[in-house]
Amino acid sequence: MALLSRIRLLPLCVAVLVAVPTASSSPRQTVGATPPSVFVSIPLTVAKRQHHRRPSLRIRAVRIAAQELGTPYRYGGMSPGGFDCSGLVAYVYGKLGVSLPHNAAAQYAYGRPVDRNHLRPGDLVFFHGLGHVGLYIGRGRIIHAPQTGELVEIQSLAVRSGSIEGARRLTRS
Numbered sequence: 001m002a003l004l005s006r007i008r009l010l011p012l013c014v015a016v017l018v019a020v021p022t023a024s025s026s027p028r029q030t031v032g033a034t035p036p037s038v039f040v041s042i043p044l045t046v047a048k049r050q051h052h053r054r055p056s057l058r059i060r061a062v063r064i065a066a067q068e069l070g071t072p073y074r075y076g077g078m079s080p081g082g083f084d085c086s087g088l089v090a091y092v093y094g095k096l097g098v099s100l101p102h103n104a105a106a107q108y109a110y111g112r113p114v115d116r117n118h119l120r121p122g123d124l125v126f127f128h129g130l131g132h133v134g135l136y137i138g139r140g141r142i143i144h145a146p147q148t149g150e151l152v153e154i155q156s157l158a159v160r161s162g163s164i165e166g167a168r169r170l171t172r173s
Contacts, residue, residue, distance in 0.1 A: 057096055057171065058122020064092045065135045065143040071152045073145045078102055083145040083152055085133050089124060092135065098170055105130040111168035119167055125157065126165040136167065 055063070065088065074082025078091050086107055090100040100107050108130050114123050123136040134144030140157045157164065 056122070057098070058120060058169070060096055061092050061122040061135060061170075062137050062143070064095050065137070065152075068092075068152045069143065069154065071145070073148055073150050073152070075148060076102075077145075085145045088143075088145045088152060089133050089135060093170060100170075104133040107133055108166065108168060111170040114167040114169045116164060116167060120169070122170070124168045124170065126167065127160055127163045128165070130165055132163075 068080060068083065068088060068091075071080055072082045073084065074087075075084050076087065077083045078087035080091075083091065086100075086102050086104040089104075089107060090102050093100050100110060104126060107124060108126055111124065114120075119125070119136045121136060121138045125134050125136050125142055126132065127134070132144070134142030134155070136142050136157075137154065141154050142157060143152065143154055145152045146155070
């Protein structure tokens with residue numbers, strides 16, 4: 001008789017074990033509920049999809065230019081071995097598929113004009129009668145290749161405020 005009772009209890013034990021919720025199952029499951037093979041797993045909260053947007057062309061330009069900080073100025077230079085001002089800008093945007101001439105005044109013809117009060121990182125800022133160009137990086141600063149004997153550096157626009165000729169915003173076209 002004891003064996004018969006055990007055999008009758010076995011299906012009940014199996015049913016209870018199958019129906020008992022686990023840490024990974026829904027908290028709404030209870031003893032005696034439908035067996036797990038019938039459950040449809042529905043998360044209680046749906047995670048927001050994160051759209052990983054690629055940084056803008058201008059932000060990528062600033063990042064590339066920042067990698068060249070400390071590179072020596074070299075007249076006519078357009079490579080990590082040495083840059084002049086327009087060579088740095090042409091090199092940076094060239095790495096992003098935007099072809100620019102190696103001349104600050106000629107670069108001024110590209111993109112669209114931007115008011116100084118609306119500068120965004122990656123905009124080109126021109127100085128000294130279009131004889132010099134730097135890449136705006138935000139917070140009133142540029143990255144540029146200053147002159148012979150100096151290195152690619154970050155400089156405040158306030159230092160050059162009287163000599164700013166204009167700014168241009170490039171877009172991929």
